[in-house]
Amino acid sequence: MRIALVGCGAVTQAVYVPLLSRRRDLFEVSAVCDLSRTLADAVGDRLGAARRYTALEEMLADGGFDAVVMLASGSHGEAVRQAMTAGYAVLCEKPLALTRAEVAALPEGRLMVGYMKQYDPAVRRAEKLLAELGGPEAIRSVEVVVLHPSGESQLAFANLTQARDVDPGLLASLRAAERELVSRALGEPAPEPVRNLYGVSLGSICHDLSLLRRFTGSPTEISYVDTWGPAPGSIEISGPLPVRGRFGIRWHYLEDYPAYRETVAVHHDHGSLELVFPAPYLMNAPTTLTVVSGGEGGESRTHWRDVTEAFEVQLAAFHAFVNDGEPPFTDAGGALEDIVTAQRIAARYAVQQGLPVGGEAA
Incomplete structure (x- = not known):
């Protein structure tokens, strides 16, 4: 193709x-x-x-x-x-x-x-196991923790070619256009803390929103949002899941943290499914799925890994989508759900902090 x-x-x-x-x-x-x-x-x-x-x-x-x-x-x-x-x-x-x-x-x-994490073999296996356990009705909670170092530190190994030949005036106009789009989403008076939260939600936390869509469906309500530390800082988000249980996301930008780490734990009626993701730019670094269950009066832990690269599976899925009509995991409708959830996150934070919010998020 x-x-x-x-x-x-x-x-x-x-x-x-x-x-x-x-x-x-x-x-x-x-x-x-x-x-x-x-x-x-x-x-x-x-x-x-x-x-x-x-x-x-x-x-x-x-x-x-x-x-x-x-x-x-x-x-x-x-x-x-x-x-x-x-x-x-x-x-x-x-x-x-x-x-x-x-x-x-x-x-x-x-x-x-x-959303390459949706195509991660460990995520697909977790989905299958969750379906066997009863699906969203069996979930008690989904707990997410992201430790996010700087992009520069994550990509230091890649020896990237740098762009220094783009007209500064063009870059300024593009940044202004992006800001105008965010103003349409959140309202022109929305202050920087609300805008920064929205940016992180759509730029990074959206991966976790995409996993919630696969496991349980998108949240229809955001109960609580807080941020602290120098921007982009730390972010906490929680609310009910659409079928049963609750979710919690804690996202921390840690400039000097030694390595990216993301943990997604699904706690259900009979145990837990825990996913630990490596840095996204390391090709074929496996995600670890730990299955925790009970048996014979004790706890059993099974670890599962597959070095198949999620980005590569996603590319193959795109080829199958175009040539064979295989539907993708996320289309425009799924992406729209994540935008709506990000706007709900920004709106909840603005309301809690007494900050202005308007636009689509209102």
């Missing part, structure tokens, strides 16, 4: 370039696009893509590919709209958009939103 890559930054270089290089049985990268010609050339050289662009519109007009993989930072709503309007299938990295309106503006078409 011939694909075009949009965005040649950190995730593309550290994750997608090595994966696409070894999955030439599935994909041929025909074109790459980035605001930085330096990055477009670097990624194009590594993947053998002869056509390099700095403007999405020009790349879409020239064509010569079957699908678009959207990997640029920030909101992807308008870029995805353009690609789908041009008739291309799209794999879009999370978040799909920053507002509900951007999702509503998308045309009919083939869209898959990338």
